[in-house]
Amino acid sequence: MSQAPVVRLQNVTKVIGKRTIIDRVSFEVQPGEVFGFLGPNGSGKTTTIRMIVGLMGLTEGDIQIAGHSVRKEFPKAIIHVGAIVENPEMYKFLTGYQNLLHYARMNPSITKERIQEVIELVGLQGRIHDKVKKYSLGMRQRLGVAQAVMHRPKLLVLDEPTNGLDPAGIRELRDYLRRLAQDEGTAVLVSSHLLSEMELMCDRVAILQKGQIIDVRSIRGQTVDKAASEEVQFDVDHPDAALGILEGQGSGKIVDGLLTLSVDRTGIAALNRRLVEAGINVYGIRVKTKSLEDQFLEMTGSETIG
Numbered sequence: 001m002s003q004a005p006v007v008r009l010q011n012v013t014k015v016i017g018k019r020t021i022i023d024r025v026s027f028e029v030q031p032g033e034v035f036g037f038l039g040p041n042g043s044g045k046t047t048t049i050r051m052i053v054g055l056m057g058l059t060e061g062d063i064q065i066a067g068h069s070v071r072k073e074f075p076k077a078i079i080h081v082g083a084i085v086e087n088p089e090m091y092k093f094l095t096g097y098q099n100l101l102h103y104a105r106m107n108p109s110i111t112k113e114r115i116q117e118v119i120e121l122v123g124l125q126g127r128i129h130d131k132v133k134k135y136s137l138g139m140r141q142r143l144g145v146a147q148a149v150m151h152r153p154k155l156l157v158l159d160e161p162t163n164g165l166d167p168a169g170i171r172e173l174r175d176y177l178r179r180l181a182q183d184e185g186t187a188v189l190v191s192s193h194l195l196s197e198m199e200l201m202c203d204r205v206a207i208l209q210k211g212q213i214i215d216v217r218s219i220r221g222q223t224v225d226k227a228a229s230e231e232v233q234f235d236v237d238h239p240d241a242a243l244g245i246l247e248g249q250g251s252g253k254i255v256d257g258l259l260t261l262s263v264d265r266t267g268i269a270a271l272n273r274r275l276v277e278a279g280i281n282v283y284g285i286r287v288k289t290k291s292l293e294d295q296f297l298e299m300t301g302s303e304t305i306g
């Protein structure tokens with residue numbers, strides 16, 4: 001991608017006592033991208049996020065936000081960030097609108113028009129004049145996001161935003177985060193321990209395990225049921241010879257007497273044709289679909305993800 005990243009982590013490391021909690025974590029989030037930070041409980045998501053938003057120092061490495069190092073130019077970096085890391089502080093006896101007005105007063109660049117715009121962005125227009133104490137958790141969170149993005153930050157950071165939300169609330173969260181990314185070009189970083197939610201919400205995810213990034217991948221449009229990759233097994237009369245014939249066609253191997261390859265659907269017919277033309281008898285072809293969930297479990301071992 002040619003755009004400059006909104007946030008760039010380079011070899012971020014955090015050591016507490018003698019323990020390395022975060023170990024050389026590197027990734028970038030682009031403008032307009034919803035980026036998921038996925039990992040089992042205790043893998044280090046919150047710690048990383050706390051370092052991004054300046055609630056905790058780094059032991060090694062650097063984090064740049066809009067090109068400014070949080071270590072060297074923290075005030076210049078942090079003005080580009082909107083975040084909900086702990087529960088957003090709201091005045092429960094004031095209305096949603098009064099709360100937004102209160103925070104807007106601290107920043108003269110926020111106009112009444114902008115307040116209206118963020119209210120519509122998070123879909124709170126029908127309830128914005130109700131007292132916050134009457135709000136559901138999902139509505140409080142929308143108000144928190146509205147407040148966090150009023151000053152048009154380049155980066156929005158949300159730690160476990162789906163916690164406690166029902167499926168409808170999660171869908172709404174997804175919709176307004178996407179809107180924010182698309183309409184305002186905001187880079188959105190969300191953490192979660194639930195792959196199924198990340199798949200619906202994010203363009204890419206980084207998978208964190210025991211303080212290390214073990215994978216970063218695109219997932220836009222994929223769901224748990226759709227294959228991210230497929231393993232194809234050919235039942236043939238001479239597996240070794242078949243393996244030789246298909247050399248160079250991906251990582252072929254023989255498993256339980258079956259020729260096994262990773263290939264996408266369109267490649268299966270072509271491989272079959274090559275085998276038959278080379279005189280190999282093919283008795284069966286089986287496609288073993290691996291969902292992202294399977295792959296995530298494979299990568300993170302037996303640790304639970306939700």
Ligand SMILES: Nc1ncnc2c1ncn2[C@@H]1O[C@H](COP(=O)(O)OP(=O)(O)OP(=O)(O)O)[C@@H](O)[C@H]1O
Pocket residue numbers: 016021039040041042043044045046047048193
């Ligand atoms: N201040 C601290 N002192 C010592 N250990 C800490 C501290 N903060 C976090 N840890 C440890 O670092 C590891 C990562 O914690 P962190 O809260 O970042 O994980 P997480 O992925 O956000 O998990 P969860 O989803 O459960 O919050 C955990 O083992 C935790 O016990």
